[in-house]
Amino acid sequence: MGTLFCDRVRAIAGVVFQVVLGIVKDAVRQGSTRLFMRMHVLMLIAVLVLVSVFAFGIGHSRAEAMTCPRHSLPQYHGQCAALATFLPGLVVVALWGALESPFALILALDRLAETPLSPLAAAEGHFLTAEIQALAAGHGSRKDPALMMAAQHYAELRQTGFVLMAVLAVGASLGGWALAWRRLTPACRARNSIEHALKIFMILCATLAVLTTVGIVVSLVFESWRFFNHVSLMDFLFGLEWSPQMAIRADQVGASGAFGAVPLFAGTLLIAGIAMMVAVPVGLFTAIYTAEYAAPRFRALVKPLLEILAGIPTVVYGFFAALTVAPFLRDTGAALGVAISSESALAAGGVMGIMIIPFVSSLADDVMIAVPKALREGSLGLGATRSETIRHVVLPAALPGIVGGILLAASRAIGETMIVVMAAGLSAKLTANPFTAVTTVTVQIVTLLVGDQEFDSPKTLAAFALGLVLFVATLFLNVIALQVVRRYRQQYD
């Protein structure tokens, strides 16, 4: 038994050694441009995976061969060994990935500081780092000898660093394996360890989502703060005029730059409101029909068909609104003697309402189906009609879910951009008239950021402020939704 394992280990060690040697040789032979570095990192991880697979196989068969009763099944021992092998290597690679580039850069800049530098280069500050990196990657444009030397030094540093790291990573892996090997006894609680590892993995996943949100908020707040250095918060939140064009030269006319966001929010509310007026009744009645009246086969057919509505790309809705609905509304309006602009809030809101119908109908249908049959029978048994039962018993019981669906649809309507860009126009007018062109927060964010813009002008930064307010608004909506759901749920359970 023992010799067999020793043979295997020796064979695997041989393979690993060969692979590592290959990587090192390669890294030295090829100039270490960034691309190759990346590839080598991937190869290194592949090697780590390979070693872990071996660790799994051997751990598994060793556990299987145990004669005395063991705590965990062989597969857990195998998984444990594989994790103990893979993770240390991965940690080394991750640390290196995070630290090596800045570290090498600092050293390279030190080298640069030792040499007499051309005054032009010295004036450029942090721009230098980008230049050094570009030169090291082989596509820099400046042929300043000092810079060239720094770049050369940087490339060499990274090359050595990589080789060092590769050796360290494989070493850490093998070390982990050795530890796992020693722990692999019948009494080892591999099953519990795997459970623990899974739990940590899940916590990491959850943390990732939360951290991303935090990151987005922080960047929004930061950029908005820069914007509010230029424009006061009050002017922004309560100003009635929106014209973000700034004068480039002092003598230009009509380019004062007014950042009153009220017209944008009014436009957003108007369009979202129209959309909700379409989506809520249609969606709700559809849901009542499919959940309470329709035959099961009909429901099984109609529900997926409706859900397709949510899957149509919004840009398709956009040209449907702009090219079909808006002209139709304009012509109808003309026939009735109402002036409807060919870019109108009504067209955009109406089409958006169609798009979000499934958010309301599908969720409402699900929660109504979930209302216990006993409640329905109780009401019918008292001599209530079907619609009385729905109104007085089913809908109240399903209310949390229905409200949730409606608020989800509302968030979607407020955040929607494409349909509005195409069908509602760009003019920031403060109006409640659905027949005229309006614009929304999202559309303005797009127009502010499209094209080449300088990132320190209020015009560009305004986009972040708008984004922040939009984010706060939808967050607020979600909080209300959660509150409603919670309050009613308490009452029903």
Place this chain on the structure above:
Amino acid sequence: MTYRASNDPPHGTVGAPRVEAARAKLTACNVDVFYGEKHAIKDVSLDIGRNEVTALIGPSGCGKSTFMRCLNRMNDIIDICRVTGTITLDGEDIYDPKIDVVHLRARVGMVFQKPNPFPKSIFENVAYGPRIHGLASGKAGLEEIVLTSLKRAGLLEEVKDRLHAPGTSLSGGQQQRLCIARAIAVSPQVILMDEPCSALDPIATARIEELIDELQHNFTIVIVTHSMQQAARVSQRTAFFHLGELIECGMTEQIFTNPLHRLTQGYLTGRFG
């Protein structure tokens, strides 16, 4: 298992499924029920006597609940269910197309196996029926109906201080009495009870049984139960179902002391079921 004694009448039921015509509140004649292909009730004829308690007993799946749900046409809401034969309430055919089923269910109320209070307050639960039928004149009238119903269901003392608390906050036994109060609030003539105590503890069960004793002076009651003792305690007449057939029917005392049919005897002595 459909063994039949030699003295069976042609329609398959022994004992006395009929009462005098004047005392019959509900009369079922040759009722068959099909769930799709399944023949759930086979040619059942049975009278329900006025102002008395009739217990329907039998093993699980024997069709006693199905039969009871025919009496207020609750089976209508099941798409694949088909009912043939005639059932009359005070001589009026309840399956007549001219009959308004909603009105029928107001006259023949129902209490279910699992307490199913609506997600509303205690008051609103009881007020629900009178409201939809327009039984009360004004707010005071509604309140009176609610309080009387709660009182008759023996629940008023326990809940009078919290009429506006949710119905679901009550205990299981209280919830079931709330459901009974809800049923009697619409002044039905018949109350159908589908295993009303199967989810309750013995103390709550005893309360419900007392209540049934009181209610039978004003209502005709049909109760489905799995507890033979309960049937013996609360009912005047008992009907024994087996595999969709009505095997035996008669006065409760006679059924429990001197069953005519072997199947009845077997079931009561615990030999099957």
